[in-house]
Amino acid sequence: MFSIFDLSLQLNAFPIKKAKSDLEQIIAFSAEEKKQFIENQKQNIVEFHLENNPFYHKLVGSKNYKNWEELPILNKTNLQIPLESRLSKGFSTKNCYINKTSGSSGEPFIFAKDKYTHALTWASNIYRFGWFGIDFNRSFQARFYGIPLDFFGYYKERIKDFLAHRYRFPVFDLSDAVLEKILKKFQTKKFEYLNGYTSSFVLFAKFLRKRKLILKDICPTLKVCMVTSEMLFEDDKNLLETQFGIPIINEYGASELDLIAFQNTQGDWQINSETLFVEILDENNNPVPNGTEGKIVITSLFNKAHPFIRYDIGDIGILDEKSTLDKPILKKLIGRTNDFALLPSGRKSPGLTFYYVTKSIIEDDGNVKEFVIKQLEIDQFEIEYVSETELDLAQIQKIEQAIALYLEPNLHFNFIRKNSLKRTSRGKLKQFTSLL
Incomplete structure (x- = not known):
């Protein structure tokens, strides 16, 4: 060849x-x-x-x-x-x-x-x-x-x-x-x-x-x-x-x-x-x-x-x-472990799927400094993030569209802006955690 x-x-x-x-x-x-x-x-x-x-x-x-x-x-x-x-x-x-x-x-x-x-x-x-x-x-x-x-x-x-x-x-x-x-x-x-x-x-x-x-x-x-x-x-x-x-x-x-x-x-x-x-x-x-x-x-x-x-x-x-x-x-x-997201449809998606979702909020202005995602219920998620300015409605809608595209529709995300994020005892952030 x-x-x-x-x-x-x-x-x-x-x-x-x-x-x-x-x-x-x-x-x-x-x-x-x-x-x-x-x-x-x-x-x-x-x-x-x-x-x-x-x-x-x-x-x-x-x-x-x-x-x-x-x-x-x-x-x-x-x-x-x-x-x-x-x-x-x-x-x-x-x-x-x-x-x-x-x-x-x-x-x-x-x-x-x-x-x-x-x-x-x-x-x-x-x-x-x-x-x-x-x-x-x-x-x-x-x-x-x-x-x-x-x-x-x-x-x-x-x-x-x-x-x-x-x-x-x-x-x-x-x-x-x-x-x-x-x-x-x-x-x-x-x-x-x-x-x-x-x-x-x-x-x-x-x-x-x-x-x-x-x-x-x-x-x-x-x-x-x-x-x-x-x-x-x-x-x-x-x-x-x-x-x-x-x-x-x-x-x-x-x-x-x-x-x-x-x-x-x-x-x-x-x-x-x-x-x-x-x-x-x-x-x-x-x-x-x-x-x-x-x-x-x-x-x-x-x-x-x-x-x-x-x-x-x-x-x-x-x-x-x-x-x-x-x-x-x-x-x-x-380090470098990832959980799976279990979705209402029965789909299992690797935690790394969130890489493709979060691409939509990775902007070159460096506004979003850090983020973690938690699955609280089968259809309930929480995104905690640290940023210079709060995400506006247009940015949140963009993220929600990406979530529907890469995961599935009708998932509910709560966005929480924080001054800092909780880290592990080794100083690591775990990007995705399932609490199911």
Whole structure:
């Protein structure tokens, strides 16, 4: 098959050939060369943004810094201002890759990557998926993800799916009737791998277990399943391995950064140290010893369009005791769980469905700072939010229209503006909670 995926990136001015070549060189470094590379990239990216990014210069307070540990911790609240005021000189929304974070942390914002950095993200994905015999240009993917339901958004994603050689199963409705239709697709299509939200796969696996079916028996071409975006618990992993009949690979990433960690062929959750620098810090922003939990703070080593330097992603994790600078291993990730919404029609929708609902209130003016959603009754929900100004009637109607589109009509939402939101003992916001 023609390399249509690579070509589509090149045609959109993402230099994938150069990114792949550069990544290969980084991977080939010796341990000592890799350490020097990381230190050089850290220094280069900080100096670049101090010189060319007024937003970052103001955050640091000076164009000079003595050591890495002096640099401020960047958090999502810092980034909830218009994107144009965060871009480096020479970069604009016209010459960058622009996207929104999912809002799964309850703190959404719009971000940018320069086109080379975005190409490096894809090169990183291609490299890691290749560990398991997956080729983005040839391997056929069964994709369990959300999809925009407006006309242009929907068909844009479908075109991207075609170019990426994947078939998408939208996860807004995972009732048994829908899962039955999904199952029939596996009988007729030669999928090589699955990729998508953990909770959606768990629902599908439970559906298969009820019917005493193994997915690989139905679709023998399947090789592997990559789960992402939500916590993978051990009992869920065992369920997936049993009902799918293939290895389950754990992925941890962030759209504004890259793949952060990806389970390697030895079963270790290997951190991406080619394009990122990952630190685990305590509440006072001091590094903790390997084996100790702390907040995950990440630096994008290449992104010149937008600074992600010592960026607190909002997760808690532990580095393995055997981690080294050139080959860090994530021992444990704490957080990123999502409940399901059970709706009056009988539909079950993953908590991540609310990403597509809340897109309608993620505005670039940064008004809505944080939000959490609670299901109180089968048809009663509550949205608590922190904002500079109260949501007006037009905004609420827009949200209600999105809710009817992505979930179902006749759901009742109460909007409550707050000064602050209740967090877990670890300082995390859980975007969706069901009290049923």
